[in-house]
Amino acid sequence: MRIDSKNSNLLWGLALIALGSFFFLQATGILGVLSSLFWTLVFAAAGSVFLYVFLMDLHNRWWAAIPGFTLLGLGAVIFYDNFAPPFFSDIGGAIFLGSIGLGFLAIFFTNRHLWWALIPGGALISLSAVVMASQAGGWINPGSVLFIGLGLTFGLLGLLSTYLNVNLRWAYIPAAILLVLGLVVVTPFAG
Numbered sequence: 001m002r003i004d005s006k007n008s009n010l011l012w013g014l015a016l017i018a019l020g021s022f023f024f025l026q027a028t029g030i031l032g033v034l035s036s037l038f039w040t041l042v043f044a045a046a047g048s049v050f051l052y053v054f055l056m057d058l059h060n061r062w063w064a065a066i067p068g069f070t071l072l073g074l075g076a077v078i079f080y081d082n083f084a085p086p087f088f089s090d091i092g093g094a095i096f097l098g099s100i101g102l103g104f105l106a107i108f109f110t111n112r113h114l115w116w117a118l119i120p121g122g123a124l125i126s127l128s129a130v131v132m133a134s135q136a137g138g139w140i141n142p143g144s145v146l147f148i149g150l151g152l153t154f155g156l157l158g159l160l161s162t163y164l165n166v167n168l169r170w171a172y173i174p175a176a177i178l179l180v181l182g183l184v185v186v187t188p189f190a191g
Contacts, residue, residue, distance in 0.1 A: 036082040040075045047071030058110040062117075065110075066103040073099020090135050098128035115157065115164055122153025147182030151175045 026035045050068030053061050076099065077092040101124030107117040126149025133140040154175035161168035 033082060036078055040079040040082075043071045043075030043078065047073075047075060054106070062107045062111055062114060065106040066100070069099045069103030069106065070096075073102075091132060094128045094131035094135075097124050097131060101125040101128060112164055115160065115166060115168065118157055118160075119153065122156070123150060126150050126153065141186050144182045144186035147178045147185060149182075151178030151182055154178065 022031075022038075025031045031038070047068045047070070050064045050071060054064035054068055073096045077096050080095065081092055101121045104117040104121030104124065107114050108121060126146055129149050130142045130146045133142040133145040152175070154171040157168050158171035158175055161171070
């Protein structure tokens with residue numbers, strides 16, 4: 001069946017009316033929890049589409065992993081904020097940052113030649129750990145977690161130098177500096 005331009009315009013018009021009606025019901029609060037469920041499903045579906053694009057051609061469409069995991073993380077944050085126990089709603093920022101980091105790590109693990117993706121992936125996972133540490137009640141120093149996480153990221157990059165056949169030994173320098181800073185921050189001599 002072929003859709004001509006007149007029917008196409010009608011379909012677009014009906015879609016816009018339905019979308020406008022949904023936004024009106026959401027703004028007035030009539031939908032309540034269904035609005036959050038709708039947005040969770042929309043972001044999860046959009047993230048799944050990007051991940052499908054990523055998985056169909058891992059070497060040429062590596063970029064699709066970043067919005068895919070980001071949109072899935074955003075859907076998870078909306079879900080946890082509205083439907084999960086209160087403990088999970090406090091870690092929404094950690095989930096979101098971690099999901100973006102997972103996108104970069106997926107790029108690295110599917111295409112080792114894109115070693116640079118390990119740096120933003122490790123940095124975002126470290127920031128996710130900082131958010132978790134700040135929610136832990138003060139018994140973990142978030143600054144120390146950040147420096148140690150970044151140091152481990154660069155240390156791993158240096159270790160992969162021989163495996164990837166790329167000279168990445170320069171990564172040991174920032175790794176050492178960041179690990180020392182992370183250990184100094186956690187000691188009582190930080191001031």
